[in-house]
Amino acid sequence: AQSVTQPDIHITVSEGASLELRCNYSYGATPYLFWYVQSPGQGLQLLLKYFSGDTLVQGIKGFEAEFKRSQSSFNLRKPSVHWSDAAEYFCAVAPWGTGGGNKLTFGTGTQLKVEL
Amino acid sequence: DAGITQSPRHKVTETGTPVTLRCHQTENHRYMYWYRQDPGHGLRLIHYSYGVKDTDKGEVSDGYSVSRSKTEDFLLTLESATSSQTSVYFCAISGGASGAYEQYFGPGTRLTVT
Numbered sequence: 414a415q416s417v418t419q420p421d422i423h424i425t426v427s428e429g430a431s432l433e434l435r436c437n438y439s440y441g442a443t444p445y446l447f448w449y450v451q452s453p454g455q456g457l458q459l460l461l462k463y464f465s466g467d468t469l470v471q472g473i474k475g476f477e478a479e480f481k482r483s484q485s486s487f488n489l490r491k492p493s494v495h496w497s498d499a500a501e502y503f504c505a506v507a508p509w510g511t512g513g514g515n516k517l518t519f520g521t522g523t524q525l526k527v528e529l
Numbered sequence: 530d531a532g533i534t535q536s537p538r539h540k541v542t543e544t545g546t547p548v549t550l551r552c553h554q555t556e557n558h559r560y561m562y563w564y565r566q567d568p569g570h571g572l573r574l575i576h577y578s579y580g581v582k583d584t585d586k587g588e589v590s591d592g593y594s595v596s597r598s599k600t601e602d603f604l605l606t607l608e609s610a611t612s613s614q615t616s617v618y619f620c621a622i623s624g625g626a627s628g629a630y631e632q633y634f635g636p637g638t639r640l641t642v643t
Contacts, residue, residue: 417571445630447631449634455636455637456533456619456634456635456636456637457572457619457621457634458634459631459632459633462630462631464630503571503572507630515560515623515629515630515632516574516577516587516588517562517572517574517632519571519572519573520571521569521570521571522571
């Protein structure tokens with residue numbers, strides 16, 4: 414079974430600083446990978462996804478993520494953080510080729526705080 | 530935003546009572562999912578549906594049942610609520626133009642079992 418590890422429970426950055434949130438997965442093949450963001454009291458919003466092809470993927474709100482097969486990682490990055498980026502971020506994995514519908518496995522989340 | 534609503538949005542109930550949560554979608558997506566979110570655990574899949582009357586168990590299905598009699602509605606029932614089922618419950622859908630693998634989430638239902 415697949416698993417996802419987000420090693421940082423909390424991260425604090427200053428507004429305007431760069432951001433990297435770590436995500437490592439365990440799976441026997443290349444999975445489908447996702448990053449979601451959750452603002453307080455809200456549902457989850459899809460930031461970006463990786464299915465295949467270019468290992469650097471762009472998402473919404475200026476976020477990007479890089480898939481590194483050798484490290485089983487899919488880290489989320491943003492060059493300059495805005496105060497509105499404060500939220501909880503979840504990495505998720507779905508097994509490849511399950512033929513439709515997927516059972517996402519989520520990491521435990523990273524809470525991002527932005528200092529003004 | 531995907532057309533997903535959940536009802537109720539908040540509920541407080543007593544131990545031992547049955548509870549039903551409703552997820553309604555207007556997107557005509559084939560797949561629907563129920564997750565629970567707890568601190569330190571992220572989101573965990575309870576049950577999912579791959580079509581009308583077609584459902585299957587997820588990671589944490591004990592104590593829960595589901596039904597899907599129409600494409601747009603997916604019900605989650607706690608047969609006899611326990612305090613360990615206090616959680617935030619999210620419904621998700623997939624299977625539209627973006628494919629089966631992209632899931633879109635509803636706003637959540639906060640359930641407290643006293």
